[in-house]
Amino acid sequence: MTGTFKQKNSGNTLVLLVYGLILKFSIFLRPQGPLVQPDDDHFLYKWLIGFLEPLHLWPGVYSLIAFLLLYSQALLLNRVCNAQKMMARPNYLVAMSYMLITSLFPDWNYFSAPLLINSLLIWLFYRLNTLYNASKPGSVVFNAGLIMGFITLLYQPAIVFVFFLMLAVFIVRPFRIKEWLIGLLGVTAPYYFIGLVLYLTNQWDWKKLQPDISFSLPPMPDSIFITISLGLLVLPFIIGGFFVQNNLSKMFIQVRKSWSLLLVCLVTSTLIILINGGTNYVNWSLCAVPLAVFHGAAWFYPQGKLIPSIMHWLIFGYAMYLNYWLPA
Template identity: 60%
Template sequence: MTGIFKQKTSSNIVLLLVYGLVLKFNCFLHPAGPIQQPEDHFLYNWLIEWLKPLHIPGVLYVLITFLLLYGQALLFNRICNDQKLLPRPNYLPAMAHMLTTSLFVEWNYFSAPLLANTFLIWTFYRMTTLPTIQKPAAAILGIGIQMGIVTLLYKPAVVFVLLVLLALFIMRPFRLREWAINVLGITMPYYFLALVLYLGNKWDWNKIKPVFNIGLPAIPSSVYTTISITLLIVPFIIGGYYVQANLNKMYIHVRKSWSLLLLYLIMAMLIIMADGGNNYISWMLCSVPITAFHAAAYYYINSRRLPMIIHWILFGYAIYLNYWLI
């Protein structure tokens, strides 16, 4: 399977759809509605309140979730190919995304982190293009607005504001005007929200400020959770080793993109501590950078058998997890 997705052919788009359905089809047989948590912010809570009177069946939420995950996989794959994160274009990042998001059952249901992930992938793409933009003001403002929307979907995602500022520091020469534009973009969704609440006589500061608790993540209470975490970490370490080994062969902007992915992962890990819950829904925000390093592991390993073995171990476990443990 890794050999097939290592090729850049249009048929892989259809194959990826089938691949994802095989992994996640049992979710359609046991559908669940949207997941709500105390950390969800105003936009997500408003969306759920708006959808509740429609009495949408659970299977439709599962379908929307699957299409979002499939779209995320294709979008992130295109970013990896456009930015040349791997030497040759392929569909390994898309395959890895569909596979890694199957290692936790919670990641296959409609939630605020799922929606935030979609915006974050697009935001990451715009951050990687900053060095090549001649007039970056509009792009920087757009990045800020997208990040503001992300924080209004999920409170702990305010940590990613730091990622945007670090991206400006890494990708662009320091210009105070650009930083001010970015901060303006981040706060702009809050201005509009405050205006709507005020004019609707529903003003409440608690609806806007992103308050959340900080604490250590819960110790895995299940052996299956421990296995899932292990299967995320081991290919990530292998991929990280090969990325580091090939760093000198990469263009400067590619090195910066990999550095940005690593910072992305660090910010997402901070969110794990800011979640405060006992579930693993917020861990989904780690999936995108981990996906990239998994794809690097499948691509760079010289042996033909080892990537296949790693893939089929993850695939077999994901099938067992999603079909026999739900």
């Protein structure tokens, strides 16, 4: 399967759809409504849930939306990586990796605020990559900040991603305080307009927009399966990071900066795990976007086919067991 996705073949779009359906069809067999985390969800997601609840939609509808989001995210992330020449040749391995690793935790497959954020995070990664050669960097930074503002309004712990935006501008561009201020202005713009709407409709309450965050340790793995899933996320990441490091000298400066952005994004996503604690692993899904690219490198760079194939089918088989046969 890694050999199939290693080729840039337009037919792989359909193969990826079948691949994803095999991995994730369990969400249609055991459909759930949108995941709600009162302590973590922010204004926009709460508003969306408040809009959807009176419709009394069948839970399978949310499963379908979640699958389409995951599939579109996989394709979009793969397209961005190919456009930025993250690897030596275009391929579909990043898309395959994204569908695979999001199957290692059942909660990652359901409609939630972090799932929506991953779409915006991929868009943000693309916008930041265009910043390197942008003729008008100010507008790019503002648009990136605008995306970041909507991300923080969906999920309160995602406020940490503002530091990712600042670090990303520092990595991609020479230091200019003006661009940092423009980025922060973009972050605050959605708050300004939503606050204005609330004020004009006599619903103003600062607490509706103010992030309420606290720091605590993430939940300890309560089963061997969580530990295995974490191990299967980390091992290919280490392998992919090793190959990326060995091939950095062959890459253009812009591509090196793209890999640096991914690493900073991963570190920031990991910090989010420490915010507001929680008893589940939904917020861990924010690590899926950068991890999928490093996993793609782990499948792409090895010369032999045997070891990557064995590792892939072991992870695939485990994900199938986790989603279909493991009791919920």
